[in-house]
Amino acid sequence: QQPVQSPQAVILREGEDAVINCSSSKALYSVHWYRQKHGEAPVFLMILLKGGEQKGHEKISASFNEKKQQSSLYLTASQLSYSGTYFCGTAYNQGGKLIFGQGTELSVKP
Amino acid sequence: NAGVTQTPKFQVLKTGQSMTLQCAQDMNHNSMYWYRQDPGMGLRLIYYSASEGTTDKGEVPNGYNVSRLNKREFSLRLESAAPSQTSVYFCASRPGQGSTEAFFGQGTRLTVV
Numbered sequence: 111q112q113p114v115q116s117p118q119a120v121i122l123r124e125g126e127d128a129v130i131n132c133s134s135s136k137a138l139y140s141v142h143w144y145r146q147k148h149g150e151a152p153v154f155l156m157i158l159l160k161g162g163e164q165k166g167h168e169k170i171s172a173s174f175n176e177k178k179q180q181s182s183l184y185l186t187a188s189q190l191s192y193s194g195t196y197f198c199g200t201a202y203n204q205g206g207k208l209i210f211g212q213g214t215e216l217s218v219k220p
Numbered sequence: 221n222a223g224v225t226q227t228p229k230f231q232v233l234k235t236g237q238s239m240t241l242q243c244a245q246d247m248n249h250n251s252m253y254w255y256r257q258d259p260g261m262g263l264r265l266i267y268y269s270a271s272e273g274t275t276d277k278g279e280v281p282n283g284y285n286v287s288r289l290n291k292r293e294f295s296l297r298l299e300s301a302a303p304s305q306t307s308v309y310f311c312a313s314r315p316g317q318g319s320t321e322a323f324f325g326q327g328t329r330l331t332v333v
Contacts, residue, residue, distance in 0.1 A: 142321065151310060151325060152263070207265060208253065208322055209279065210255070210262050210265075212261060
């Protein structure tokens with residue numbers, strides 16, 4: 111079952127902050143975050159693992175609430191280059207299938 | 221270092237025609253995936269292969285078949301294309317051990333008329 115992302119779309123001015131949420135109805139082992147520019151393939155940003163281990167991107171952070179099966183991606187002081195569609199992907203066991211949410215379209219304006 | 225390579229990049233089919241989308245990775249990854257992407261629907265998993273010789277259905281497998289030919293290659297076949305299969309198709313691979321990132325191919329844009 112697809113995880114649910116919110117919001118579906120957000121428009122920011124440069125320098126503003128944004129939060130994108132991802133929730134699952136099943137217990138998660140890991141949450142992945144990817145960004146996709148128009149016409150391109152998704153590109154990896156970050157993985158959050160059950161138990162708190164985090165890997166990631168130096169300018170973007172994320173959290174993983176295991177009790178609520180939710181993850182949030184935090185983009186601070188947004189730049190024009192942050193524009194794109196953000197996807198969360200969820201896995202229910204180590205090395206298991208990766209199921210993606212419907213995406214959040216982020217537009218950063220000058 | 222090619223990563224994940226998909227062929228073709230673009231294809232137009234007539235309803236009822238068949239075709240195979242090819243995917244190959246050179247990273248010695250165990251897991252491979254096929255997704256389709258439609259506006260507002262995100263990336264939906266069609267089929268998944270955890271290792272050579274194994275395949276498993278994803279969220280939207282109807283109308284598709286797959287073959288994990290060897291560790292490198294994972295093909296997706298449309299036996300009788302329908303307009304509802306018009307989409308962008310992405311192949312991806314992961315090492316399959318531990319929680320590691322997925323690497324995506326550049327996609328195949330398929331139109332069925």
